[in-house]
Structures are given as C-alpha cells and as structure tokens.
Amino acid sequence: MQNNDTNHIIHAIKQVCQTRQITCLHAIESGSRAWGFASPDSDYDVRLLYCQQADWYLSLFDGKDTFEFIQNDLLAVPFDIGGWDIKKALQLLYKSNAVIFEWLHSPIVYEQKTDLTTELQALSIDYFQPITVFHHYRGMAKNAGSNLDFTAPIRLKKFFYLLRALLAAKWISTIHTPPPVIMRQMLELVDQEVQTEILALIDIKRMQDESYIHQLSPLMISAIESLRASIENPTFAETQISNIAPLNALYRSVVRSI
Known part of the structure; x- marks a missing residue:
C-alpha cells in the first residue's frame, strides 16, 4: 500500500517529467532509504532513467543528458529528483558504472516500464566488471x-x-x-x-x-x-568487455518507440 509520501513523490515525478517534456522509464529511491538504514528525517533521493522527445536524439550537438530538481517544502524532509537520459545510462552501463547497477535493483520503485527494466537488469550482468x-x-x-x-x-x-x-x-x-x-x-x-x-x-x-x-x-x-x-589486496580474474550491440539495439528500440 502506498503511503502519502509515496503518492506525493509519484505526483512530483509526473509533474517534473511533464515540465521537462521527458518520459520516465524507471524511477526509484536511492541512498539510505533504499539501502535499508534510513532515519526518520532522511532525505528522499529519487532517481530516474528517462527518454527525451524523438527530435532531441537527432540534434547536431548533444543536449544536456542529466537533470536535478530539488524541493524542500513538498515533504517533511528534503526531497530531490535526479535523472539520466537513457543514452547516458546505457553508456555508463557499458562502462560498468556502479551507480547504474544500484538504480536498476533498488527495492523502492516508484514508476517503471517493466519490460524495459527487466531487459536492462538481464543485460547488465554482461557488462559487470x-x-x-x-x-x-x-x-x-x-x-x-x-x-x-x-x-x-x-x-x-x-x-x-x-x-x-x-x-x-x-x-x-x-x-x-x-x-x-x-x-x-x-x-x-x-x-x-x-x-x-x-x-x-x-x-x-x-x-x-x-x-x-x-x-x-x-x-x-x-x-x-x-x-x-x-579489501586491501584483492585479486580479480580478467574479464572480457561484452559486445555493445545489445545495448545499441535496446537504445534504438527505446528511441523508435517514442
């Protein structure tokens, strides 16, 4: 069951996406609330993967592919939303960025395109270094x-x-x-x-x-x-970087579906 804070957060996500003319693909909680050791006054750290309108991806020069929105009077504690465009997110996944792994597996999910998230989670294992x-x-x-x-x-x-x-x-x-x-x-x-x-x-x-x-x-x-x-002197076996083709295919499917 959703509580009042969750309802406010979901509403704020929709408003931010509408204002910025972006589509939310995956919205989760990050930080201490997701990690399982929040205090009563812990901030809400909402993180999004999103896509722009189709023409944004056809521009001659790349546009800004991140954003942050902070509102201190929405809830009883500070609240912020930050996000990455899907192209940036997939580039970071290819580089085995630790944060993208956390976002894809957060236990607190506010909104998502379930099929896309499932595909991303499955693909992510191939790019884990x-x-x-x-x-x-x-x-x-x-x-x-x-x-x-x-x-x-x-x-x-x-x-x-x-x-x-x-x-x-x-x-x-x-x-x-x-x-x-x-x-x-x-x-x-x-x-x-x-x-x-x-x-x-x-x-x-x-x-x-x-x-x-x-x-x-x-x-x-x-x-x-x-x-x-x-953790001072770990040893790791060499791993091969996976082919980027599956990420390219996923990226193109997202953009074509806009």
Missing part, C-alpha cells in the same frame, strides 16, 4: 572513513556509509557479483555476533535523527578494521 565496481566502493569507503575517529562518538549516519561501502567492496572481491542494494543482505560476510550488533544499530538509527552521535563498541571497531584489511 568486478574490478571497476570494486574500486568505486573501496574509494567510497576511503572517503567515508577518512576523518572518523572511532575512539570518540561519531555520527551513526557516517558509520553506515562507511560500513556499506566496505561490505560492497568485500562482496565483489569474494562473490564477484554486483553487491545487493540492501545492506543487510550483505551481512553474511561478517560473523554472527557482528551481524547482531549491526542490526541493533540499524534499529537505533531508525528511531534517531541524522545528527545522532554514537560510540561504537570495540567489537564493531574491530569489524570495521577487519573489513578494511580484507
């Missing part, structure tokens, strides 16, 4: 943890951003598939005792605002250091 996506998450982990001092209380939000990035990097280096969007689905990578404490922290964050400060336990600090060490 483990080392490329691994470096994305390891870089996120380094950025998220660069200024954290675990001997003192830290914002729980920052801890979860670090933890998810570390888990995602370890998932890729050990399982060699795109990491799940929902963080708790990656907890099999850590010991049961650590899993239990992480789930308890998720419950705490669910009830606290984004500014909540928490002192991590020695167990959790040790788990973070262990995850960091586990």
Whole structure:
C-alpha cells in the first residue's frame, strides 16, 4: 500500500517529467532509504532513467543528458529528483558504472516500464566488471572513513556509509557479483555476533535523527578494521568487455518507440 509520501513523490515525478517534456522509464529511491538504514528525517533521493522527445536524439550537438530538481517544502524532509537520459545510462552501463547497477535493483520503485527494466537488469550482468565496481566502493569507503575517529562518538549516519561501502567492496572481491542494494543482505560476510550488533544499530538509527552521535563498541571497531584489511589486496580474474550491440539495439528500440 502506498503511503502519502509515496503518492506525493509519484505526483512530483509526473509533474517534473511533464515540465521537462521527458518520459520516465524507471524511477526509484536511492541512498539510505533504499539501502535499508534510513532515519526518520532522511532525505528522499529519487532517481530516474528517462527518454527525451524523438527530435532531441537527432540534434547536431548533444543536449544536456542529466537533470536535478530539488524541493524542500513538498515533504517533511528534503526531497530531490535526479535523472539520466537513457543514452547516458546505457553508456555508463557499458562502462560498468556502479551507480547504474544500484538504480536498476533498488527495492523502492516508484514508476517503471517493466519490460524495459527487466531487459536492462538481464543485460547488465554482461557488462559487470568486478574490478571497476570494486574500486568505486573501496574509494567510497576511503572517503567515508577518512576523518572518523572511532575512539570518540561519531555520527551513526557516517558509520553506515562507511560500513556499506566496505561490505560492497568485500562482496565483489569474494562473490564477484554486483553487491545487493540492501545492506543487510550483505551481512553474511561478517560473523554472527557482528551481524547482531549491526542490526541493533540499524534499529537505533531508525528511531534517531541524522545528527545522532554514537560510540561504537570495540567489537564493531574491530569489524570495521577487519573489513578494511580484507579489501586491501584483492585479486580479480580478467574479464572480457561484452559486445555493445545489445545495448545499441535496446537504445534504438527505446528511441523508435517514442
């Protein structure tokens, strides 16, 4: 059942698409709400794949293929919509962009062309390059943890951003598939005792605002250091980049259907 926030978001998506004269192909939630550790005051981060009107693709020079719309008074928390044109999205998929994998598998879907999404999800596996996506998450982990001092209380939000990035990097280096969007689905990578404490922290964050400060336990600090060490020197088998023809065919079918 859709709640009021969801209804407002779906209505906002339709308005934004109408104003920009674009067609929504796939609209999802990104960020902490999709990852499964939102606070009551977490922002809504709505992300779209869309297509333009047909003539846009026949222009001599490429037009702007992204947009961002922010509205702070629509809901009780900040709300923004960002999007990529389908051509850009497919180019990024070909390059094994980590974000496009997340968008295609978000557990929170506001609108989609189901057949197209299903085809994209199936195609995406052929373009997954483990080392490329691994470096994305390891870089996120380094950025998220660069200024954290675990001997003192830290914002729980920052801890979860670090933890998810570390888990995602370890998932890729050990399982060699795109990491799940929902963080708790990656907890099999850590010991049961650590899993239990992480789930308890998720419950705490669910009830606290984004500014909540928490002192991590020695167990959790040790788990973070262990995850960091586990992704320092990964080995990856060489993979072949898949033929671009299927993506070209999908792109042409989308444009021809406008």
